[in-house]
Amino acid sequence: MGAVGRTLRVLEICAGAGGQALGLERAGFGHERLIELDGNAAATLRYNRPHWNVTQGDVADPHVWNPGDYGEGIDLLAGGVPCPPFTTAGRQLGATDERDLFAWAVEQVSIIKPRALLLENVRGLSMRRFAGYRQHVLDRLRDFGYVAEWRLLQASDYGVPQLRPRFVLVAMSPQDFTRFHWPEPIGRPFTVGETLFPLMSANGWKGAEEWAEKANDIAPTIVGGSKKHGGADLGPTRAKRAWAEMGVDGLGVANHAPNPDDKFPVGPKLTCEMVARIQGWDDDEFQWTFTGKKTSTYRQIGNAFPPPVAKALGVAIAAALEGTAQSRKIGLDLKHDPIYAALREQGDFMTAAQIARKTGLALDGLEIDRRISLLKGDFEIIKDEHRTDPAYKLGSFKAFTGQEDHVRHEYFRENTSKIS
Template structure:
């Protein structure tokens, strides 16, 4: 199956889509550092990136008519700064809003399915009408705005068309959900909106994959069976205080059915500490100590024995609290690039290009590879089943 990746960034979503079995017909990204990261990994022969047809440039100037043949999937994370909780919240007033280009890609390529990811801030009450506008435009991508038509007027026209009940031409059945990556085995509490749509003529019924991991299961492993500490060889004296009180307060009387949330310790415990063992750490790609971390109210780092807080990109350097490790003794240090890559489930042989600040920005904007593979894999399975059904009816 063939895919087109928009706003590829450092490639987190694209790697997941490729792992799910899609072959990219185009990979588009405008940021030079991100493109250099992809090219650097291509130069080492890293799969699946080595075969990616990368285009460095503004998607607004990309001619989708140059892509021949049927496209099964369009995916991407339209730039999120207009909607980020850490940004200026300009939304549709922000010229960095690339959802119109995502919609153009769907209109011109007419893929069987699409997957788009964006920040939790998109669900803010102040953006509710615009989110509905995005949803209806993706549902009916051929209903373009008229010349000089304001988006609110276009929204009203889409609403009238949607409620009439009869829809001809290209349209999609889509679902949208806020997912927490930790609930799918990623060692990070990262909440993001995913919008998934299937072309209506395919008749596909789909729902987001069921969650596989839970906080309750982690607490059970830590404070009921204490298996978590035994696996990591943490002595009773070194275990956090007050943990058993947590599980008593939650009245966990039987083992939860899902797997445990993965923690920062689960993700990075086999990596040497870059501050105390710099020579050993130097043997790992992008694993160097970065000085300057400090804790202050509201920015206290990610505890070692919980999933990390959301890694963030930041417009002016690396945000403090979310990108720091909080050690059991209360000290903090910045996560290295390699540790951050682990938290985003990038492979260890994946290289990042640019300064520490730039590479951390790439990671803060990325989709966790493992989560992307789970969602894209489910989409592919349903498309494959629809293809078999269609072939059988022919």
């Protein structure tokens, strides 16, 4: 069954090709349902686990599924909601990005009432730009009776041979959360050369040993990309340079391992199987088969949550829910953005001086105005300039949280084939 004594029930949204699902399964969770937009990824889930209840479609479309059907008995609501709203490679539109589902996922907690919540995303969500967004999430979960915490985890700390930071949110009831401990790092991962040598030498390539010695570091972050932009390759220019230093050609993905006498100007390209190995899939605990053509397969692999990281989190969550972990003291008043928190609590206009006093921050008016400008990316901010000192009031949250008239619905109708 896995690492815990009984099967805990998980409902997984934005499941992708199964990286998180496989890790949670290995941690002892049984899947009640998985919802995934991409047809190829859904096919991969069904191929590997025919008994799983996999639903393909827009997770926020009430015609696809009804969260209200799961109002009791779900131990964990988990998902890897879309990254583009927060990625530094994009425009970081956050709540105004039509693809943003983070806030919507948080709202489902009030409907499904799971014992725990696990959501993961890119490092960009941890930046100051989204401090108010994060604070809003913490406040909403507190409104629902949960304690939540964010943590930036490095995949390389859990045996994955890759620099893959993931920003993770975990929430539980206060009682359960006192027993939740973030998983401890397990030590140095294998290098790219150590990890891929068996695959790179599979066709008898004579340069495999020399190549493996050169590839003596862990990989840069694998980037799955989107349906909008070209075929499969190993990421932006900086990542390709890092790959080249290890003797890997990042301009594309190969169909097979090198042949015995192959020569390369930079080095060989990786196959999809090799990329999957870099993501943490292996021939032992995390076996998996990807369906579809090469570009689709690469995207499924590259956009996934590494199974070893998901397992480590799953084991930690299960231990908290089953009461097998030691209790600890927890902080119930976390402040990611004290200015947002002050405006929310006040509910009325506040001048810069009032904000500074309320928060205890030694900030002048210009710095407070700058920080409020960051909040404007995700919230309506009303500014009263008719006073001697300008005053600010927190307005509505711009994100999609389930509104029937939200612009994201039209966007999805018009761009379904391009969304990933």
